[in-house]
Amino acid sequence: MSGDVRVRFAPSPTGHLHVGGARTALFNWLFARHHRGLFILRVEDTDAARNRPEYAQAIYDGLRWLGLDWDEGPDKGGPYEPYLQSRRAERHLQVARELLQRGLAYECFCQPRTADNVADGSSLASDDGDEENVGGANSFAPKTTLACTCAKLSAEERDAKREEISPALRLRVPKGADFVVEDLVRGTVTFPNDMVEDFVLVTGDGRTLYNLAAAVDDHDMAITHVIRGEEHLANTPKQQLIYEAMGWKAPRFAHIPIILNAQRRKLSKRDGATSLVEYQAMGYVPDAVVNFLALLGWSPGGNRELLSRKELVELFDLDRVVKHPAIFDTAKLGWLNKEYIKAAPVSDLAARVTAFIDADHRRTSAGADWKIIPSYVEKVAALLHDRVKTTTEVLELGSYFFTRGPIAPDPEAVAKYCTEPVAIDRLREVRECLARLEPFETHDVEQAIRQLAAAKGIKPSEYIHPLRVAVTGKSVSPGIFEVCSILGRDVVLQRIDALVAFLRAADATAKAGR
């Protein structure tokens, strides 16, 4: 492939960047970078009813978070400005007029068949369609075919009708031959001729429509490869028709498989976390998300799974994109993210955790009212970095590190390790042992407790488990000696006392209840 590859990502700003769109953007970006071509961002904001300017910003933010940089776009300009589709309407109209003048399009005076009026009864919840697969159930099933005879109207008839009705413009679709799309991932796809009717280019009130706009823009922006979701496959003949009518060379097309939810449906907003920002908020790392997304519908062959951005760029190409849809498997994303966290230095994790705490305490379920000292967070991160799938899990799994007040013991943990009356004795014994321990480093705590157990002739775990419940409130934690030493003696003793009090109270209640 030559060095003049130009691809584009063309979202419509109707919401945050979702994972399907992000994957389409990624494939385009990887293709561009692999072939040393250019990646262009074009915002298709022509549906005024559904677009919101702030969402364009959300899309930029999402792409930047993933590290997908674009070479030309609405915010940074380029040789084919503007990159905002709404600002190209005049150009689209110009092409439509040319088509009309040359007799390749004609005026149509029929009642519009819209989503609202064509489907009797069945509602058509308009999808967040754009150049990416978004979600939305669409039960639209038109029963009508085009019964329009406007193509045959004489000039006089048209003049007469124009008095009352402002006409739409339809492309005169050639009859006879089938339509063929040479798709880079699907091969040759043939559509029967009667499947493509004379479609509308410009509405009665003068708005240019998607197929026209997309084709014109792709041509004007010298796009060489259109890489987009499979839901656009059926649109492709229409766009090719426009290229043909205008005598333009069409780009190559590559329709990549849809991403499905766990129910095997097109991923929609109702499927939980489908927006990129949600993954950002949950503490996923961009490289892991990129790695995961790349593997959705593409594989490098062989047994490679963990791939850096650089490797992805080297390895990626369209010929290894699969044809079947892929299900978004959050479990695997979690594993990948964990691998990325483990592979990165502890200081990275610490920095991410700190950023989360700084950004918004209340965002974490654990809350964070502990004074944030970098060296402290670093120690906590070191303990948890092999155990967490996401950054925010540090705050959850290690909630007791970030809580100053009393910690509520997990009832199950209490039931498992502190039921017997003996638990209180054990706790008092460890307390006594730790109260005079100096220094209070991991090694010291461990040695003290093991010696205590040896002296009493019992297993160290007899002390360890109740201690863990006291200090963490949980039955699960990193090594308890490390935890104790990080927390410090004061906090440890305080929590032991609290648990003893709690157990006594529970015991008293139980007795009173009898």
Added chain:
RNA sequence: GGCCCCAUCGUCUAGAGGCCUAGGACGCCGCCCUCUCAAGGCGGAGACAGGGAUUCGAAUUCCCUUGGGGCUACCA
């Protein structure tokens, strides 16, 4: 409904006629390690949707069936 696309373990996939008693990864299960949980090590269960055809030989080619998905608009 019509048209189009697709079909390998639960999931992501490798596989481009003999290398396949189908490989890897996630997940799951068991064992080891061990203060619990992770991490790490070892092991295990788990798939070519079905049926025809072509061929000496098919997961790989063709056809049908079934299943899934997408599209269907004066939305993108």
